Amino acid sequence: MSNINQSGWRPTTPQAGEASDGTFTGNRALMLEEPLIFEIGSTETTGVDFDPPRAPAKAGGQGESARGSGLLLSQEHRLGNLTREKKIGLPGLSEPEAVRHYTRLSRQNYAIDLGLFPLGSCTMKHNPRLNERMARLPGFADLHPLTPVDACQGAFEVIHQLAHWLVTLTGMHSVAMSPKAGAHGELCGVLAIRAALDAKGEQARKVLLVPESAHGTNPATAAFAGFSVEDIPATEAGRVNLEALKARLGPDVAGVMITNPNTCGLFEPDMKAISDAVHAAGGFVYCDGANFNAIVGRVRPGDLGIDAMHINLHKTFSTPHGGGGPGSGPVVFSEALTPYAPLPFVEKQGDHFVLVEEETAGEHHASSFGRMVAFHGQMGMFTRALTYILSHGADGLRQVAEDSVLNANYILRSMEDVLDAPFAKSGPCMHEAIFSDKGLPEGFSTIDVAKGLIDEGFHPMTVYFPLVVHGAMLVEPTETESKATLDQFIGAFRSVAERAKGGDLAIKTAPHFAPRRRLDETLAARKPVLVYKEPQRAEAAE
Numbered sequence: 001m002s003n004i005n006q007s008g009w010r011p012t013t014p015q016a017g018e019a020s021d022g023t024f025t026g027n028r029a030l031m032l033e034e035p036l037i038f039e040i041g042s043t044e045t046t047g048v049d050f051d052p053p054r055a056p057a058k059a060g061g062q063g064e065s066a067r068g069s070g071l072l073l074s075q076e077h078r079l080g081n082l083t084r085e086k087k088i089g090l091p092g093l094s095e096p097e098a099v100r101h102y103t104r105l106s107r108q109n110y111a112i113d114l115g116l117f118p119l120g121s122c123t124m125k126h127n128p129r130l131n132e133r134m135a136r137l138p139g140f141a142d143l144h145p146l147t148p149v150d151a152c153q154g155a156f157e158v159i160h161q162l163a164h165w166l167v168t169l170t171g172m173h174s175v176a177m178s179p180k181a182g183a184h185g186e187l188c189g190v191l192a193i194r195a196a197l198d199a200k201g202e203q204a205r206k207v208l209l210v211p212e213s214a215h216g217t218n219p220a221t222a223a224f225a226g227f228s229v230e231d232i233p234a235t236e237a238g239r240v241n242l243e244a245l246k247a248r249l250g251p252d253v254a255g256v257m258i259t260n261p262n263t264c265g266l267f268e269p270d271m272k273a274i275s276d277a278v279h280a281a282g283g284f285v286y287c288d289g290a291n292f293n294a295i296v297g298r299v300r301p302g303d304l305g306i307d308a309m310h311i312n313l314h315k316t317f318s319t320p321h322g323g324g325g326p327g328s329g330p331v332v333f334s335e336a337l338t339p340y341a342p343l344p345f346v347e348k349q350g351d352h353f354v355l356v357e358e359e360t361a362g363e364h365h366a367s368s369f370g371r372m373v374a375f376h377g378q379m380g381m382f383t384r385a386l387t388y389i390l391s392h393g394a395d396g397l398r399q400v401a402e403d404s405v406l407n408a409n410y411i412l413r414s415m416e417d418v419l420d421a422p423f424a425k426s427g428p429c430m431h432e433a434i435f436s437d438k439g440l441p442e443g444f445s446t447i448d449v450a451k452g453l454i455d456e457g458f459h460p461m462t463v464y465f466p467l468v469v470h471g472a473m474l475v476e477p478t479e480t481e482s483k484a485t486l487d488q489f490i491g492a493f494r495s496v497a498e499r500a501k502g503g504d505l506a507i508k509t510a511p512h513f514a515p516r517r518r519l520d521e522t523l524a525a526r527k528p529v530l531v532y533k534e535p536q537r538a539e540a541a542e
């Protein structure tokens, strides 16, 4: 193990423009440099020591074959002509090497358990450990989706109770629990809208109107579900232009998809008027409720005339997310859309919970459009969300909304003298504050502020989104941050913004202290290198 290359230790030389504090290892004290696993692992080594598989007894043969020929025989018997003929080429590591590799990589990640994560619209808030404790109870965690209904009444009670809370908090008629993420919930909602229109013989309604202030998943969902998507412009104040929307309504319009609070962090005050106009014109109203944490306990979407809305349990109700999941996006429905909602759903009959898997004539879901998933949805997320709801209670949930809005406004008012805040004059924001790159000197942009924040130890905010604000910086502090943490973030954010405004060139090459320096993100997005290729011999010999 003294071989330098094999253990992945390579001396680093400072790159051009970098301070000459390079170390032999590339490590910087506790910040450990880590190569790719392909660079440190060898295809010739392995961390496990299994006996070769033994051959099955041959009918009429001599029973177990000798060990040496066992491998060959068993492959022939069990894999037929699918036996692998070439080496797979995966790098092997010993157990301690493998543990260190992944632990080192994990330390290069930013995480909500390390610090504030101000990504706009993502609601990266603290996930209480109590939720985790409950989700790990074996009766929930080890449940097989095909367990007989009688043997998992407790799990169905969790689903049923959570469904009750969601319907109550939103003032809606029913809920589909199975969608597995926000965007999946959007698809569920618009499929129900399609089914309801088709049932009325309104196949000609093919257009979904999506305001500019909507989340990017909204037009993507509408297009995926076969609708054609038309933009509705935003007003100067960052809201849906009601007159433009009314003017576009007609017999070809299936409905609207509105994000509320919208992606400028603003409440749509015309929501009821929008719903009334859309209904009068024969359409349905979809609301993107991913940002429900801003209004939970304060506003009931059902009172605003909404027909379908998804709720991101992994945002509002604090189940862990990021890194690709898992999510959970239940969809609440109005009375008009309920017959078309997907199956299955859990119903209480007397003391017993039953799983309704077929359409039932006359009952709700009579004309269900089908299923979103094979089974019931994300049980682990349901358990966490219900734990969160019960531990907060109704008053605690209202405080969630109040604190999320208070925290965002604290950031808005603490930054508006340094950064342009395009909607600050039109009143308070909701759960997130938005800034623009107006006022930064020539050659400096939003990206420089974001990268500067990395050196300060913060994950950057959402940048260049929403598109209605030039060089947008969208900051969602969430309700779980203390004033002390917010003050520290504001200090860093102000410092970085002031350096950018002052033309500090060092910020144009930030981050300086991160494991990787500034990357060519356009190239990485346009031409991603997804397959590892062995370096050429000449390079390897360097």
Ligand SMILES: *Cc1c(COP(=O)(O)O)cnc(C)c1O
Pocket: 121, 122, 181, 182, 183, 184, 215, 217, 259, 288, 290, 291, 312, 327, 328, 329
């Ligand atoms: C996060 C988010 C979504 C998408 O949710 P996923 O669970 O990531 O699919 C949709 N709309 C808004 C406003 C969001 O913030």
